[in-house]
Amino acid sequence: MTLTAQVKKRLVTAALVAPASLWLFVFLVLPFIAIIVFAFGERGPVGGYQPAFTFAQFANLGSRAAAFINTLVLAPIGAAACLLVAYPVAYYLAIKSSPQRRLLLVSLVIVPFWTSLLVRTYAWMYILGARGIPHLLEFVGFDNVRLLNTPGAVLLGIIYGYLPLMIMPIYVSLEKLDRRLLEASADLGAHPVSTFFGVTLPLSLPGVMTGVALVTILLLGEYLIPQLLGGGKVFFIGNALVDLFLQSRNWPFGSAIAVTLVAVVVVVLLVAMRIAWRIAGTRQVDLV
Template sequence: MTDVLTPDPEAPRAVAAAGPQAAAEPLGAGGWKRWLLIGIPYLWLLALFLAPFAIVLKISLSQTTIAQPPYEPVLDLAAGWQGLVDFVSGLHLENYSILFEDEIYVASYLSSLKIAAISTLLALLIAYPMAYGMARAPRSIRPTLLMAVILPFWTSLLIRVYAWIGILNPDGLLNAFLMWTGAISEPLYIMNTETAVYIGIVYSYLPFMVLPLYSSLEKLDETLLEAAADLGSPPWRAFWQITVPLSLPGVVAGCFLVFIPAVGEFVIPDLLGGSETLMIGKTLYNEFFLNRDWPVSSAIAVLLLLVLVVPIAIYNNVQAKELGGKA
């Protein structure tokens, strides 16, 4: 055993004699694998995000025309340098100015942000007790509870939203049950209102809030709560001062996962909200498919992406600085 643990005094001399080239060989041998591992995700993002975004951005700077495609200018590579000059000179920002001048677009953005924010808050209020109960449940039944949360994903979102139409209609299951119990004397009109949109969004995206919260709460060190109880802290104070702060990463992740897709939601407001519910997803659809105004619809999409990405980038930058300061 002593021979194994005793360092060889000749080892450093051997490494020094071999020189830095020998020490760098293992790193160089696996370098291409490391670059390949890093490069594949970036190529995926380049092909499926950055390239389509560049196309949409270019269309948003174009002008609507009755042609195929329904915008101009179109880049003519055969014209060479002059074709490139004509293409760049034809781009303009008029479509973005239209978005701020027309009240319907501003109202669509504000309404989408409001509906997404309220839906995210409701989802958080419902998901936190669920995740907390799952994290405190016996370990033997936690996989079953997780399966129950994930189970709705096995059915198409469109089918689940259509099911809510049968539930929320004036002659649907909800009104039939409430009238049977005597809670109401006449049907409630929930369909084609913002209330129905809130119900649909919260139901559809609730698992995205529960799972990050459960992941944070399940890792919570219970000895911290025991120490707080030993020091005389009541359960409610220990919850607010220990459990809630330690679960904030799950809260932030869940809010992002619900808020971001809810802002651009189209299916739920279209099926449950009716014609009076104004959201940017419906406005984008109408401009693209009904009005055939590709430049304006592309400008709507670009501005929506900026509205969502910029705050997230700022938050990530602040978080990185805080982590760097703590280190």
Template sequence: MRMHGSAFRHKLLTVLLLAPATVWLVVFLVLPFVAIVVFSVGERAPEGGYQAAFTMAQYANLPARATAFWNTLILAPVGAFACLLVAYPVAYYLALRAPERWRLILLALIVIPFWTSLLMRTYAWMYILGGRGIPALLSYIGIEDLRLINTPGAVLLGIVYGYLPLMILPIYVSLERLDRRLLEASADLGAKPLSTFVGVTLRLSLPGVMTGLSLVMILLLGEYLIPSLLGGGKVFFIGNALVDLFLQSRNWPFGSAIAVTLVFVSVVVLIIANRVSTRFSGARQVDLI
């Protein structure tokens, strides 16, 4: 009886500890998503908004926003991999090469931009890439009519700048946990530096790489601000389409169908990230921080 009472108290304590988070997730995540799914099979009311119905016409109409999907599915992976190319050397230096006394300071310098609103930082890039920024400076040396703002390149630059810390930190965590003795053993066995990097360092840091890619990719799938400001309405993401459908066109069912599709794509990205991490590094799942 005493053992059963102890087990009951343990289960009760577990339920009490999990209850707040469970209620929070159900109220603010599950129920809103259920509402979006219900909206997605409805119809647009004559005055805008939602009208009860059961139809798959909204999903059949997804090709109408093919440009937004195409831009997102092209620029989001390209932006994520561009972040990776910049972030990995930085994380590698911080974890394996930087003096330990400087490590926290350097990490703080990476995180500090997050203390400033992304809106303000993006406006700063609008000025830098605008007519009075870099193009004005280049005009002094004879390079005229160079357009940087309102282009896919400007959007990619804003993506790398805005999301770089989210890529650096997971990779840094994976590299910082790396057992240095494995690197020494690889060198002692005659492996060249490049072989050691590919076979040991990169392989064991792959969970952090996949975590960074997943975080950046999922956030970029719903990105609105950077394409709107640096793309000038010419580089349209799914996030821009959702804002237009919910706030301007007031076509809630069609916007909900796009949102449900976006959630599905995000889940696929996470599954692929975990599969790749498990396949190539042997880790059970992608490390999250």
């Protein structure tokens, strides 16, 4: 390839990448830089931001320990619960269902995204509220059962809301699986359970890691589900950020929490990538 051809190729590549790069820089990098600057400032007399350089906001993170603990406990548990529900569904869609039915079933998985998460969460508020399941349980002798405004309600809402995001990466990974490997394992006399753990599961791990990382990262910033199904009793970091920025107007402290949250997300992503690489045997695994 001549020098002129190489220059043209680089110019074309730069032209294709430039719009997305500019968009990310303006709407992601610059706002995050502003958040970092705010994190080292002080709260103004009437709220907002006052220029300063102090680590006091980070030293005060312990005052929101409950939000961090709830998030760091329920987010991984929610991701694990989504995985336990999603893997059998994805396995059936990719391996067991016929090609004629597969498109319909995959469409049914995606259909919930056609409705706002807010509307779906309000529906769960009614189902778990006093006129929902607890009201039905009274007819069989279970009185004073409270489901709404509990960690269990939040966990149920997380599974319902994020299940499609876990199913699809696993489904794509299983759908690409070479069926001849499963046939070869059966021909060699392997039990179906041995085939699953020896062939299917290892080859679908990239999809599993993608789904787990995607759901966990999104849950770390979740606000709506804890707010509606937790009733203010199950506080996530996202709820703390809304309170600090919109109600308390303590922008520096909210920025410090946001920066800490981003650091946690980066750590989670790096750990997930390291585990994926270790399991996959140094093969590249795309997580996002």
